Amino acid sequence: MLLRLSRLREDIPALLKLAGPLLVGQLAVIAFGVLDTAMTARYSADDLAALAMASAIFISVYVGLTGVVSALAPIAGQLFGAKRYDEIGEEVRQAIWLAILLSLFGALVLWNADLILDISQVSPEIHAKASLYMHILVLGLPASMAMRVLIALHNAVSRPTIITIVQLIGLAAKFPLNYLFIYGAFGIEGMGGPGCAVATVIINWLWLLITLWIVIAGRFYKPFALFTRFSKPDLHRIGVMLRLGMPIGFSYLIEVTSFTFMSLFIARLGTEALAGHQIVANIGTVIYMVPLSLSIATMTLVSQSIGANQQSKAEQIGWSSVFFTTTACAVIGLTAWFFRTELLNLYDPPEEVKQFAVPLFLFIAFYQIFDALQVSAAFILRAYRIAFWPMLIYALSLWGVGLGGGYLLGFNITGNVPLALQGASGFWAANSLSLGVAAVFLLYLFKRTAIRFQKTHPPVLV
Template sequence: MSELRTIARHAGTVLIGQLAVIAYGVADTVIAGRVSPQALATLSLASSIYISVYVGLNGLIQSLLPIWAELRGAGQYPQIGQSVRQGLYLAAGAGLLGIMVLCFPDPWLLWTDVPPALWPEVHAYLQVLALALIPSLLFRMFSTLNQSLGYPRLVTWLQAGGLFVKVPLSASLTFGLAGMPALGVVGCAWATLVVNSLMLLTGIWLLHTQSIYRPYRLWLPLEAPHGPTLRRFLRLGLPAGLSIMVEITSFTLMALFIARLGASALASHQIAANMAGVLYMIPLALGIASSARTGYWLGANQPQRAREAARTGLTLAAGMALVSACALWLAREPLAQLFTADPSVALAAAVWLGWVAAYHLTDAVQTVCVFLLRCYRITLAPLLIYTVMLWGVGLFGGYLLAYRGLGPWAAQPTVGSFWLTSFAALAVVALLFCALLWRAVRVPPAASDC
């Protein structure tokens, strides 16, 4: 089978599952939008904080993918099981850290001047999601293992199946349907906890019963923490996790800064943010698939095949991004109306969706690049680039343009100020990452360590 078909099939399977997961958030947005603009604003704020925490920790877990893919490529199957068991210590530490942050979000809310009227519901929402964090991270570990082994289909089935539980349960708990208590927008958080727990329990059952996992000897007794292994995880995982946290927070913290513009502005931004999240799933799936193949060939000591896999994944991402951006641009007005019954919110959201189309073109390229760079152990340089460009130019630049003025431009207190600076910053990031990847594939992997 050609590299193109292998990556496309792997990415397509991952994409279905990732779209199911993003549909959880889209469904919650639609449900909250039917409650009130304030409920949608609460969801936007709470989700921004949760995603900022979860995605950084998720990146720490996801960074194990090239390690396990290389072990598979080298035929070292029992070592995969040992590595997975050591990874449990990593997940436990990450989960405890995340719970502490979610249970005490006041510094975030104070720093970004979130209106006090929204604090109680934001607190209630995040406390429920703190309970959901451990099963979420452990299921991500199950997902990463399957992706590294070339078995994404089992993960996709679970994620797609969870959608059939998540949507009706969110609606029932929010509005009090089917005899359930009406919990308001916090009902969406309880539904998330239930679905994440069910998916994790099913994943554990599959690991224990399916014969495809037997060569990896996953169920041997848990060893004591192994310092060299954990340090290797952290050398790769900490910069990778921090990079993703910077990338996502530069996006999600926009909602916290936009909150001072009012509930309607925040609601319109949430619609645009959800569509950006949907489109992001395509390069994310391609990044996972192409990095799994690149890591496999590096483990098999075939760098030329690894370069082919990297080039194929990046080309697919650029082509798909162009198609997706054009489709969003043409459908931006009816899409905005689908999310909300408020005409003013829909009108504003349609404008921001135009920015999302442009944003996605650069986002797709840099997303696949950063996954591939991890295969070559290049993680520190992306972290530095993300920090300077996305936080410095994108987020802080948007804040200045919106509220203080930037250079010759007077303050423009609109959502568009943030989308403009974020797009410019991400375009530079994409160019720099392409240059790093171009260099990495031309030197031996060990020499690319960074």
């Protein structure tokens, strides 16, 4: 451990150099959802309800698909570390074929999402608006999936700043485009909530065109020979990506659905409980961008070290990141606890909602520690191209311990749950525990994997 701590001075600046732009980009993407919600809320309550339903369905589909494509990042990262630059171009071309295939599948699901909407039994007006929203997003799905390929490439080669700049350009265009298509102007009739989808589709294609221009014209990308030749689908390479990417995508889906069902269960406790939970969950989502950005940066550096056959360095970077990320998130969690009143006042909820929300901030303080541990370990394992076992760990912990335990505590199923752990607090406590369980197993898996790699991939003596 002394050796690992001594490396913090070297490892942390490298992590922060990559994680800083990633964090800004992640916050820019979150701002998209904030703008959509705030601007649609001013149009009508029905449009806001339709947006909420359609967004939940779309995000569940989208994160699963993008998780599959994100397998390119550790693959290309290892190739970059090994200086096998020409192979990166081939992997990117195969990832684009995979993105096209996934876009067709996603379009099929979104176009037939009426079957999911029927379960909610909402009014025909809300149903129609939500359906239109998803049908519009189908038009932007190919651009969005192709963009995810280019994002994975830039993360793999330590160039996240390019993507962040492009995302900020999109954010700048989001407000005027939203205004144009939600409320109407210049002869264009306002569409309400579905107008957000039109704006998003335009920005998705704008992002792709700008990034393609940068990649084609930039001197840095020449060694990769990305688009100098045409490649037919290579079933072997695509199969490798699927074997790594499908568990990653399913892991994303588990994370999203665990929080979705948590909200649905808490909704049974009343409007005030759900509103308080949503506020705290929103704050938690913003904070989560910190460990997520650091973890993506860690995956990049670890995968590059593995590709360069520097197995000891890869492990040391991993442990440095676990230590630093967890410490930073613990500080952020405690800060959120001490300033809980000020944070709540930013949302200006009714007093009864505040009463439900305040106790949940205690869980944010502890939640951040476990969340930082598990997400760091998960992304390190992806650098080693290990995703199947983490997927199983997530399923058992988040669905089993988190949702199952939350249900038992929140609704006092056994009849002897302390009052402090009933209601929304019970769900947050169980969710925190589930992340702690996941962290223990993922960190153990990382340690075992690092030892195995150092035995099976000894350094080449020159």
